[in-house]
Amino acid sequence: MRTRTLIAMLALAAAAVNTAAQAPAKVRLQLNWLPEPEFGGIYAAKLGGAFARHGLDVEILKGGPDVPAVQMAAAGRVEFAVAAADEVVSLRDKGADVVAIFATYQTSPQGIMVKAAGEAKDIPDLLARGGTLIAQPGLAYLKHLRREFGLEKMKIVPYGSGALAQFLDPARSDVAMQCFVFAEPLAARRQGVEPRVFLVADTGFNPYTAVVVTRGSSFRADPGPARRIAAALREGWREYLDDPGPANREMARLNTAMDLATFAEAAKAQAPLIESEDTRRAGLGTMTEARWKELIGQLAALEVIRAPIPARDCFANP
Amino acid sequence: MIRALRLAAPPVLAFVALNLVWEAATWAFEVPLYLLPPPSRIAAALFEHAGTLLRATAVTCRAAVAGFAFSALLGVAAGVLIASARWIERAVYPFTVFLQTVPLVAIAPLLVVWLGFGTRPVAVAAFIVSVFPVIVNTVTGMRSTDPALLDLFRLYRASSGARLFKLRLPSALPSIFAGLRVAAGLAVIGAVVGEFVASYAGDDAGIGMLALTYSRESHTDRLFAVVGLASSLGLALFGAVSLASHLTLRRWHASEQDR
Amino acid sequence: MAGGNASDRGHGVAVSLRDVDRVFDGGVAALDGVSFEVAPSEFVAVLGPSGCGKSTLLRLIAGLDRPQGGAVERTPAAGQIACVFQDAHLLPWRRVLANVALPLELAGVPLAERERRARAAVERVGLADAADRYPAQLSGGMRMRVSLARALVTRPELLLLDEPFAALDELTRHRLDEDLHALWRRDRMTVVFVTHSVSEAAFLGRRAVVLTRRPARVASTVTLDLPAEREGTLRSDPAFFAAVRDLRARLEDAEASP
Numbered sequence: 001m002r003t004r005t006l007i008a009m010l011a012l013a014a015a016a017v018n019t020a021a022q023a024p025a026k027v028r029l030q031l032n033w034l035p036e037p038e039f040g041g042i043y044a045a046k047l048g049g050a051f052a053r054h055g056l057d058v059e060i061l062k063g064g065p066d067v068p069a070v071q072m073a074a075a076g077r078v079e080f081a082v083a084a085a086d087e088v089v090s091l092r093d094k095g096a097d098v099v100a101i102f103a104t105y106q107t108s109p110q111g112i113m114v115k116a117a118g119e120a121k122d123i124p125d126l127l128a129r130g131g132t133l134i135a136q137p138g139l140a141y142l143k144h145l146r147r148e149f150g151l152e153k154m155k156i157v158p159y160g161s162g163a164l165a166q167f168l169d170p171a172r173s174d175v176a177m178q179c180f181v182f183a184e185p186l187a188a189r190r191q192g193v194e195p196r197v198f199l200v201a202d203t204g205f206n207p208y209t210a211v212v213v214t215r216g217s218s219f220r221a222d223p224g225p226a227r228r229i230a231a232a233l234r235e236g237w238r239e240y241l242d243d244p245g246p247a248n249r250e251m252a253r254l255n256t257a258m259d260l261a262t263f264a265e266a267a268k269a270q271a272p273l274i275e276s277e278d279t280r281r282a283g284l285g286t287m288t289e290a291r292w293k294e295l296i297g298q299l300a301a302l303e304v305i306r307a308p309i310p311a312r313d314c315f316a317n318p
Numbered sequence: 319m320i321r322a323l324r325l326a327a328p329p330v331l332a333f334v335a336l337n338l339v340w341e342a343a344t345w346a347f348e349v350p351l352y353l354l355p356p357p358s359r360i361a362a363a364l365f366e367h368a369g370t371l372l373r374a375t376a377v378t379c380r381a382a383v384a385g386f387a388f389s390a391l392l393g394v395a396a397g398v399l400i401a402s403a404r405w406i407e408r409a410v411y412p413f414t415v416f417l418q419t420v421p422l423v424a425i426a427p428l429l430v431v432w433l434g435f436g437t438r439p440v441a442v443a444a445f446i447v448s449v450f451p452v453i454v455n456t457v458t459g460m461r462s463t464d465p466a467l468l469d470l471f472r473l474y475r476a477s478s479g480a481r482l483f484k485l486r487l488p489s490a491l492p493s494i495f496a497g498l499r500v501a502a503g504l505a506v507i508g509a510v511v512g513e514f515v516a517s518y519a520g521d522d523a524g525i526g527m528l529a530l531t532y533s534r535e536s537h538t539d540r541l542f543a544v545v546g547l548a549s550s551l552g553l554a555l556f557g558a559v560s561l562a563s564h565l566t567l568r569r570w571h572a573s574e575q576d577r
Numbered sequence: 578m579a580g581g582n583a584s585d586r587g588h589g590v591a592v593s594l595r596d597v598d599r600v601f602d603g604g605v606a607a608l609d610g611v612s613f614e615v616a617p618s619e620f621v622a623v624l625g626p627s628g629c630g631k632s633t634l635l636r637l638i639a640g641l642d643r644p645q646g647g648a649v650e651r652t653p654a655a656g657q658i659a660c661v662f663q664d665a666h667l668l669p670w671r672r673v674l675a676n677v678a679l680p681l682e683l684a685g686v687p688l689a690e691r692e693r694r695a696r697a698a699v700e701r702v703g704l705a706d707a708a709d710r711y712p713a714q715l716s717g718g719m720r721m722r723v724s725l726a727r728a729l730v731t732r733p734e735l736l737l738l739d740e741p742f743a744a745l746d747e748l749t750r751h752r753l754d755e756d757l758h759a760l761w762r763r764d765r766m767t768v769v770f771v772t773h774s775v776s777e778a779a780f781l782g783r784r785a786v787v788l789t790r791r792p793a794r795v796a797s798t799v800t801l802d803l804p805a806e807r808e809g810t811l812r813s814d815p816a817f818f819a820a821v822r823d824l825r826a827r828l829e830d831a832e833a834s835p
Contacts, residue, residue, distance in 0.1 A: 094537075095351040096536070137523070137530055156520035157518055160427060469641050470666065473640075
């Protein structure tokens with residue numbers, strides 16, 4: 001081959017490689033619910049440019065009650081997904097290789113809400129009195145509650161699209177509902193029903209929640225994208241905690257079930273669950289092995305997994 | 319006895335072969351458990367959770383059988399009514415077709431609003447999905463009465479009641495049973511799909527709700543076990559109707575002879 | 578029924594057709610000005626080319642259909658009618674006895690009596706052993722006998738048969754012809770027997786009515802000059818051959834006519 005042609009081809013190739021390195025990497029991030037304040041930092045990272053600054057072109061995919069977000073990441077259908085820590089452990093036990101890289105909530109916002117007029121003092125009291133519980137079947141903390149306090153008195157109905165309407169129904173006084181402490185309760189109050197919320201974490205089950213996960217094999221092969229998205233998320237969440245307005249407007253547009261005022265209230269209410277001593281020390285989204293070990297032990301006792309798995313396989317702080 | 323064995327051999331052997339291939343493939347390709355469990359794990363899940371699974375099967379069975387019974391009674395009645403006059407047919411038939419084509423997953427939440435959770439809405443779901451074949455087959459059967467026999471009944475000045483119960487309905491039975499056989503399987507499907515939305519979760523869960531739960535928990539082996547039970551339930555109901563058909567028709571209808 | 582000669586019980590209905598027209602939807606004329614009479618207790622054979630409207634004629638006589646023009650009269654009008662078609666048309670889900678009893682059942686006759694009369698009818702056609710079987714278990718000839726028994730169980734005054742034995746083999750057919758004729762001799766109802774077999778018409782009928790092609794008219798009627806007892810031996814009698822030849826010629830004329 002002529003030397004000049006060869007040099008030209010090499011130059012073209014180098015230019016192509018360079019361009020590729022400079023073009024932002026296209027990745028997909030699958031949410032596990034509709035856009036709500038729990039994903040505020042994600043939308044802020046997109047709108048405020050944090051993703052772009054770290055060389056990422058992130059497509060945020062909306063989720064819902066039945067979207068198998070974490071399974072999709074495990075199977076490689078999406079690069080990143082949002083899940084709860086107990087889902088990560090459960091799936092790893094079944095051969096799905098997912099790794100958590102960013103924990104939004106240091107304290108789990110899972111809660112059970114009842115009507116304010118009800119008499120139950122806390123979750124154990126509620127379960128002893130009985131009634132109807134609207135919850136997604138298969139939630140890990142239901143197993144925990146069954147083991148700790150027993151669920152025989154509760155009739156469990158699935159959390160579908162009409163769930164809030166069932167809760168608000170004035171004819172039902174003994175109905176309780178799965179919620180995130182700052183989401184559904186605020187929506188109920190807006191509709192004129194005053195709720196009371198019990199935090200599941202208070203019963204001793206407190207997994208990291210709204211955790212961003214990625215496929216283990218991809219992460220070990222090239223931790224670059226995970227590192228960049230974690231850094232971008234830290235910036236995004238910082239922006240959101242300082243000023244949730246722009247992200248809220250975008251999310252309210254995508255999720256018409258919640259209005260802007262509720263978004264604002266929720267963003268304020270969730271802040272204490274996101275920041276903690278750990279995050280002030282090591283940055284937003286950070287995770288500790290101790291917390292993962294504790295969760296794994298609980299899940300083994302609940303027989304969600306057959307035996308404890310190594311905690312450090314489940315997460316990383318990239 | 320030998321003949322029964324020879325008849326059963328091909329499908330049984332095929333089933334065993336399929337399972338062996340499946341087992342070997344998941345082992346050879348190291349397929350993760352949550353994606354595709356091997357038959358051995360599915361069988362293990364079936365035994366480990368037999369209590370829960372069988373209880374759920376009983377829940378679904380109740381609703382499916384109730385829905386099927388309504389389909390049988392109301393479907394035949396509607397079929398007889400529709401076949402009795404052209405104007406009734408024109409007025410009513412389009413609505414029955416509507417019942418058939420509206421997707422159940424769209425109606426199911428409405429059923430919950432109207433009927434709450436539990437057996438009732440699931441039975442209604444089973445009914446909605448299974449009634450149409452009964453109606454259609456009843457109408458066809460009622461319309462295929464031997465015209466010469468109709469003439470004969472006219473000649474002997476039979477009342478319309480006599481004509482209906484002594485001629486048209488018995489004559490329509492083979493067609494009706496064909497419709498009922500189809501409806502049996504559909505009733506189970508309708509019940510399981512209805513349960514996705516309308517079943518209790520927890521201890522009163524039906525097969526559909528268990529399937530949803532195991533799917534969410536990524537317990538794919540239990541999911542397959544539950545699906546297997548759903549199929550078995552459908553098969554059992556189908557078999558029961560086929561048996562009833564055989565016993566009723568065997569002495570006089572070509573479709574049940576030669577067995 | 579009180580005494581009287583066996584041969585002149587006069588049990589039958591008289592049938593009269595005058596200028597009967599029958600046109601179907603689409604303008605297809607089946608019958609065009611058909612006229613003939615049947616005297617009480619007479620055995621008339623109706624002969625004609627295939628598809629000429631013989632079955633339509635029979636349905637008009639039975640009152641199952643109405644003519645567009647002309648009149649069909651039965652005297653007395655309320656006399657009991659029975660039909661036998663080319664297929665036995667039994668209720669397959671009932672046993673033979675219940676099939677034969679059907680007309681009585683529809684008329685409200687109580688169970689004990691109708692069972693008794695049905696058994697008697699079944700015996701008359703020689704099927705006493707098969708009374709408990711289902712139609713699916715019978716041969717074609719046996720099913721036709723059941724159909725005949727069903728027709729006879731009401732003691733009809735008018736018996737209409739539409740090529741009832743056409744689907745059977747020749748030997749069975751001959752046997753059934755003889756049996757039918759014997760039954761008629763005993764009961765003396767009016768019989769109108771449609772056929773397109775010339776020899777059958779000659780064997781059975783006292784008179785034969787020959788129809789043209791569609792739209793059918795009466796081409797000719799002929800009284801058959803044969804002994805009253807129609808035994809099997811008649812078929813080898815020269816008088817029979819003559820009658821058959823005559824009928825065949827008339828039929829060919831009728832087929833040829835426009």
